[in-house]
Amino acid sequence: MSDTPVLDDRRKKERYEALVDALYQDVYRYAYWICKNSALAEDLVQETFLRAWRSLDSLQNDKAAKAWLFTILRRENARLYERYRPELVDIEDQSIADSDENEPDQRMDRRLLHEAIGKLEKDYRDPLMLQVIGGFSGKEIAEILELNNNTVMTRLFRARGKLRQVFFPDSELTEDFSGDDTFDEQN
Amino acid sequence: MEDLEFRKRGLANPNDSSEDFIAAASASAERAKWLQDLQALDARVHAAALSIDVPAGLAERLKAHAVAQSVPTATQASVTALPARSRYQRYYAMAASLVITLGVIMSSGLWTARPSAADIKFHDDILGHMYRETPRIENATADLSLEEINQVIEAAGGHLREDERIKSAHIKFANDCNVVPSIKGAHIVLEGTKGSVSVIMIHNSPVSTEFDVNDPRFQGKIIPFGQGNLVILGEKDESLETYETLITETFEWVI
Numbered sequence: 001m002s003d004t005p006v007l008d009d010r011r012k013k014e015r016y017e018a019l020v021d022a023l024y025q026d027v028y029r030y031a032y033w034i035c036k037n038s039a040l041a042e043d044l045v046q047e048t049f050l051r052a053w054r055s056l057d058s059l060q061n062d063k064a065a066k067a068w069l070f071t072i073l074r075r076e077n078a079r080l081y082e083r084y085r086p087e088l089v090d091i092e093d094q095s096i097a098d099s100d101e102n103e104p105d106q107r108m109d110r111r112l113l114h115e116a117i118g119k120l121e122k123d124y125r126d127p128l129m130l131q132v133i134g135g136f137s138g139k140e141i142a143e144i145l146e147l148n149n150n151t152v153m154t155r156l157f158r159a160r161g162k163l164r165q166v167f168f169p170d171s172e173l174t175e176d177f178s179g180d181d182t183f184d185e186q187n
Numbered sequence: 188m189e190d191l192e193f194r195k196r197g198l199a200n201p202n203d204s205s206e207d208f209i210a211a212a213s214a215s216a217e218r219a220k221w222l223q224d225l226q227a228l229d230a231r232v233h234a235a236a237l238s239i240d241v242p243a244g245l246a247e248r249l250k251a252h253a254v255a256q257s258v259p260t261a262t263q264a265s266v267t268a269l270p271a272r273s274r275y276q277r278y279y280a281m282a283a284s285l286v287i288t289l290g291v292i293m294s295s296g297l298w299t300a301r302p303s304a305a306d307i308k309f310h311d312d313i314l315g316h317m318y319r320e321t322p323r324i325e326n327a328t329a330d331l332s333l334e335e336i337n338q339v340i341e342a343a344g345g346h347l348r349e350d351e352r353i354k355s356a357h358i359k360f361a362n363d364c365n366v367v368p369s370i371k372g373a374h375i376v377l378e379g380t381k382g383s384v385s386v387i388m389i390h391n392s393p394v395s396t397e398f399d400v401n402d403p404r405f406q407g408k409i410i411p412f413g414q415g416n417l418v419i420l421g422e423k424d425e426s427l428e429t430y431e432t433l434i435t436e437t438f439e440w441v442i
Contacts, residue, residue: 013253020249029239042242043301046252053253080304113235131200132229132236138200157198160225160232164198167228 016053019065024049026133027069033129034077036118047080048073070134071144116166124159127152190218197222201229306394309367310409313387313418314402316366316374324376324383327360336361336375343373344390344415344442352433359383367391381425386434390415390442413440 027048031041051072052059059068117125130141138156142149188196188211196208201222203209212222302310333353339361340347347353360376364387372389385407393411400407400420407420407427417434421427 016253017250020246024246024249025241028241028245029237032239033236038240038242039301040307042245045245046249049249050252109231110235110238113231114238117232117236128232129236132233153195153199156200157195160198160201160229163232164225164228 012056015062016056019052019056019062019069020049023066023069026066027073030070030129030133031073031077033117033125033133034074044073044077044080047076051076066134067136067140067144070130074144112166113163116163120159120162124155124162127155128159131156188214193218194221197225201225301396302398303395305392306396306398306409309391309394309416310398310400312366313409313420314400314405316364316387317385317405317420320362320364320374320385323362324360324385327376327383329359331358331361339363339375340373340388340438341441343371343388344440345373345388346439346441348437348439350433350437353437356433364389377430379421379425379430382422384419384421384425384427384430386430387418387420388412388415388438389418390440410435412438415440 024045028041028045031044031048032038035041035044048069052069059065117128120128127141127145130136130144131138134140136144138149138152141147141156142152145152188207193208193211196203197212212218333347333349336358337347342363357378358375359378360374360383362374364372364374366372366387367389370389370391372387372391374385374387377384377386393414393416394409395411397408397410400409400418404423405420406423406425407418408431410417410419410431412435417438419427419431419434421430
């Protein structure tokens with residue numbers, strides 16, 4: 001009797017566990033910024049990793065695992081929640097990690113940033129969080145969001161432009177592109 | 188590189204390391220300062236985005252989930268070699284183990300059902316209704332009779348039985364509500380010790396599990412009740428157990 005299936009199962013389990021250890025925090029944080037609710041985020045992460053486990057053999061290269069998991073997560077969110085749940089405007093305060101080491105003004109700054117990120121339109125917040133949390137390039141974000149690269153770059157600079165308007169409302173550094181606020185094809 | 192293009196690329200990716208972008212950034216002190224400020228803001232955005240608390244034990248739960256999924260595969264592989272009688276015995280043993288395990292989990296309180304997406308939508312709709320109605324509720328001063336209250340409740344398919352506790356309660360508001368379109372619900376408000384206590388009865392699909400309301404102002408519960416739902420809501424520091432007992436013991440659906 002061959003023991004190959006048992007070995008295969010063990011290897012699959014080891015591969016999966018390494019994937020969980022390496023990526024579960026990033027996947028959870030991205031899930032949180034998609035739905036802005038900790039309970040839903042955990043459900044989404046559970047569903048995402050369950051699907052990942054079932055189709056682990058289809059992941060050819062572990063270096064592509066993060067983009068693969070983020071794509072599964074986005075699909076699960078669309079399948080399970082997006083149709084039923086209007087987007088939450090406010091984020092939950094209790095989800096913000098408050099380290100005692102931080103000064104009160106640092107904690108306040110972090111809360112203001114959370115609020116500002118949470119209030120960005122989904123179209124702008126999504127690519128920004130993929131870039132910030134996922135560390136993805138514009139091209140990778142374009143593949144995950146199924147958009148072209150110029151659209152992604154436009155959304156990224158608009159997202160940061162909006163955040164700058166919140167934090168530097170009177171600054172001469174606040175951008176005014178006078179209507180020219182899209183990326184050209186050559187970029 | 189023109190200034191406009193430089194700024195657009197900077198905002199799209201402040202850490203762009205391509206040669207032409209770095210050269211453009213060092214072309215003037217003003218550009219260098221602009222990029223430096225942008226990178227400082229981006230570092231704050233980065234720290235804020237990553238400062239979300241990850242639930243304790245999540246990695247372990249994700250791993251256990253997969254192990255649970257892998258059990259049937261391994262079992263199936265070994266079962267194929269067993270004679271028919273052993274296979275049935277094995278299925279029986281597995282089923283018995285499952286029943287015992289579920290019994291232990293449920294009796295020990297380890298089982299905590301999660302509300303479904305539809306339940307959460309209902310929860311959000313209820314809170315939306317509460318915030319819309321709050322100005323009217325806060326201005327309500329009536330002291331309604333059981334008959335007046337039941338006129339509203341009966342239109343929603345329910346009935347409040349005559350009870351001394353109900354008679355002595357100060358019910359100041361009773362109105363129909365349209366939390367679920369096409370289903371008339373009832374919303375009554377009692378005077379609590381810390382403010383108003385709302386009870387909403389809706390003859391719609393019961394939520395999959397009783398769960399607490401999650402809101403910065405209100406506390407309360409959504410309770411599946413017969414063929415519908417009861418919702419009890421009050422201010423954060425109100426003790427709602429008395430009202431929950433009162434309503435669950437005196438309310439019934441009549442349709």
